[in-house]
Amino acid sequence: MIQDKAKVIIIGGGVIGCSVAYHLSKLGWNDIVLLERKQLTSGTTWHAAGLIGQLRASANMTKLAKYTQELYFDLEKETGVSTGFKRVGSISVALTSERMEELKRSAAMARAFGVDVEEISPREIKNRYPHINLERVVGGVFLGKDGQGDPANIALALAKGARQEGAKIYEGVTATKIFKNQNKVTGVEWTNRHGESGRISCEEIVNCAGMWGHSVGKMLGTNIPLHACEHFYIVTEPIAELTQLPVLRVPDECAYYKEDAGKMLLGAFEPNAKPWGMSGIPKDFEFDQLPEDFEHFEPILEMAVNRVPMLEKAGIHTFFNGPESFTPDDAYHLGRSPEMENVWVAAGFNSIGIQSAGGAGMALAQWMQDKEKPFDLGDVDISRMQPFQGNKKYLFERSKETLGLLYADHFPFRQKESARGVRRTPFHEHLKSKGAVFGEVAGWERANWFSNNGQSDEYRYSWKRQNWFENSAREHMAVRENVGLYDMSTFGKIRVEGKDAESFLNYLCGANLSVDIGKIVYTQFLNSKGGIEADVTVTRLSETTYLIVTPAATRLADETWLRRNQKD
Numbered sequence: 001m002i003q004d005k006a007k008v009i010i011i012g013g014g015v016i017g018c019s020v021a022y023h024l025s026k027l028g029w030n031d032i033v034l035l036e037r038k039q040l041t042s043g044t045t046w047h048a049a050g051l052i053g054q055l056r057a058s059a060n061m062t063k064l065a066k067y068t069q070e071l072y073f074d075l076e077k078e079t080g081v082s083t084g085f086k087r088v089g090s091i092s093v094a095l096t097s098e099r100m101e102e103l104k105r106s107a108a109m110a111r112a113f114g115v116d117v118e119e120i121s122p123r124e125i126k127n128r129y130p131h132i133n134l135e136r137v138v139g140g141v142f143l144g145k146d147g148q149g150d151p152a153n154i155a156l157a158l159a160k161g162a163r164q165e166g167a168k169i170y171e172g173v174t175a176t177k178i179f180k181n182q183n184k185v186t187g188v189e190w191t192n193r194h195g196e197s198g199r200i201s202c203e204e205i206v207n208c209a210g211m212w213g214h215s216v217g218k219m220l221g222t223n224i225p226l227h228a229c230e231h232f233y234i235v236t237e238p239i240a241e242l243t244q245l246p247v248l249r250v251p252d253e254c255a256y257y258k259e260d261a262g263k264m265l266l267g268a269f270e271p272n273a274k275p276w277g278m279s280g281i282p283k284d285f286e287f288d289q290l291p292e293d294f295e296h297f298e299p300i301l302e303m304a305v306n307r308v309p310m311l312e313k314a315g316i317h318t319f320f321n322g323p324e325s326f327t328p329d330d331a332y333h334l335g336r337s338p339e340m341e342n343v344w345v346a347a348g349f350n351s352i353g354i355q356s357a358g359g360a361g362m363a364l365a366q367w368m369q370d371k372e373k374p375f376d377l378g379d380v381d382i383s384r385m386q387p388f389q390g391n392k393k394y395l396f397e398r399s400k401e402t403l404g405l406l407y408a409d410h411f412p413f414r415q416k417e418s419a420r421g422v423r424r425t426p427f428h429e430h431l432k433s434k435g436a437v438f439g440e441v442a443g444w445e446r447a448n449w450f451s452n453n454g455q456s457d458e459y460r461y462s463w464k465r466q467n468w469f470e471n472s473a474r475e476h477m478a479v480r481e482n483v484g485l486y487d488m489s490t491f492g493k494i495r496v497e498g499k500d501a502e503s504f505l506n507y508l509c510g511a512n513l514s515v516d517i518g519k520i521v522y523t524q525f526l527n528s529k530g531g532i533e534a535d536v537t538v539t540r541l542s543e544t545t546y547l548i549v550t551p552a553a554t555r556l557a558d559e560t561w562l563r564r565n566q567k568d
């Protein structure tokens with residue numbers, strides 16, 4: 001019998017939904033209900049390769065990945081469910097000096113968060129991974145506490161941990177309809193596998209529906225931009241000389257390798273991926289896989305046979321192709337949806353959902369408890385997404401690129417190449433004719449720098465001095481010593497108007513907004529912990545009117561912060 005009332009309903013019983021249920025229950029939440037349309041883990045989670053790494057591109061993501069790894073280490077002891085988690089360590093290998101630079105930088109950041117990481121030479125790589133061919137290898141990093149585990153059992157362990165604290169998990173139950181009162185969800189209609197249906201009222205609701213997240217988001221009145229793509233790996237027949245090995249990543253060849261029970265798993269993050277599920281995900285999708293595409297995988301396999309020659313003789317036991325969701329910027333979606341007061345999301349995990357689930361679940365649960373981010377989660381905050389990014393054609397084009405970006409060089413200033421030209425200012429063509437080289441922010445094409453006559457109008461990415469350094473310097477000096485014009489078209493503009501405008505902004509902002517008409521104040525919106533929520537300029541237009549100018553990428557987030565604090 002399914003209850004008719006809950007404090008929170010979680011939609012989706014993959015590793016993410018289970019982690020959110022686990023962490024909310026650890027915070028003492030009662031009346032947690034998780035609905036899963038088929039069986040737990042039957043979407044994407046069951047077939048993940050199970051790599052659990054800690055090296056991430058930003059400080060807070062590293063902190064969360066470290067938390068996940070530590071949580072999984074203890075989970076088996078806590079729940080009695082065998083998670084298969086082993087700290088086998090991992091090696092990431094660089095084939096270029098640029099990649100080595102990136103690895104060193106990531107390692108330095110990870111070290112700052114207490115992650116054990118060593119830079120290792122080609123010889124040390126060979127000592128730890130005797131099967132590797134060192135051709136072109138420049139160096140690498142070794143993380144001793146990185147691991148691998150059984151994704152389905154990790155999810156089931158989290159589910160058990162949540163159940164032990166009283167959470168209710170219903171399988172074979174689909175959330176089919178939502179009831180709303182203005183911008184609050186008040187309840188969910190469900191249908192079970194026997195065709196029965198019912199209704200549960202709730203105070204909060206969480207979208208953990210993985211690649212269904214976009215359509216479940218729509219049902220909830222929210223924009224969750226993500227698209228499924230095909231993701232491939234092969235598993236070999238048992239190989240006689242294979243013993244336990246660290247996970248090996250060779251991002252310059254788009255490949256990862258995992259030894260498991262004497263077999264080798266080889267997975268790929270190829271640069272031109274295959275989007276899937278354009279006309280919706282089949283209704284009966286459950287523990288399903290997609291058709292093989294050997295031609296697509298072959299270039300990766302060829303490089304892999306050269307890199308780990310033992311693969312040449314190994315028979316292929318499994319060719320696996322499974323769908324996973326990818327977001328426009330390769331970061332997952334977390335937090336409170338800007339459109340609704342009590343709708344939360346944790347979806348779109350870009351092929352690192354297992355290693356992210358612990359940290360993401362912990363951060364979201366705390367955010368739901370405090371109604372404020374526990375720390376800076378701007379990288380993944382759902383309110384960074386723009387309304388147009390929910391467009392299916394845009395998502396289709398962009399997702400071809402984002403899968404491969406996971407293993408691409410993450411150069412500073414790197415621009416996305418797909419789905420460009422969405423928003424242009426009236427000056428676009430004029431600036432282009434003057435040599436403008438464009439970059440994209442929130443869909444806007446912006447003139448980032450101007451090439452000289454005869455100079456190539458392209459970014460040449462580098463970890464060192466940029467190829468546009470002199471161009472930018474000249475622009476800077478021209479404005480400093482002469483007169484320049486800034487095109488602010490792409491910035492967000494928010495007008496705050498009313499008799500309480502001054503006191504409202506003085507409540508939200510760090511600076512004093514009781515200034516003369518015409519004055520511009522540079523300031524921040526601060527939260528109750530004194531943390532920075534927004535970085536803006538505020539211009540007083542009249543006694544009762546202000547114009548807030550915000551970065552293009554955070555307009556929606558900043559407007560949402562204003563509205564939520566406006567109260568009545």
Ligand SMILES: Cc1cc2nc3c(=O)[nH]c(=O)nc-3n(C[C@H](O)[C@H](O)[C@H](O)COP(=O)(O)OP(=O)(O)OC[C@H]3O[C@@H](n4cnc5c(N)ncnc54)[C@H](O)[C@@H]3O)c2cc1C
Nearest residue numbers: 012014016037043044045049050051175210352353354355
């Ligand atoms: C081939 C492959 C290899 C991978 N390898 C790794 C790896 O090594 N390491 C790693 O970290 N990640 C890996 N991943 C990624 C990882 O598997 C995913 O990021 C993760 O499983 C996503 O979990 P989820 O809970 O968001 O989604 P899912 O597991 O898909 O869960 C979502 C659930 O929501 C349910 N649902 C949807 N709609 C409704 C509804 N209306 N009502 C009720 N329930 C609903 C679905 O049935 C589904 O079970 C891999 C992915 C693939 C495809």
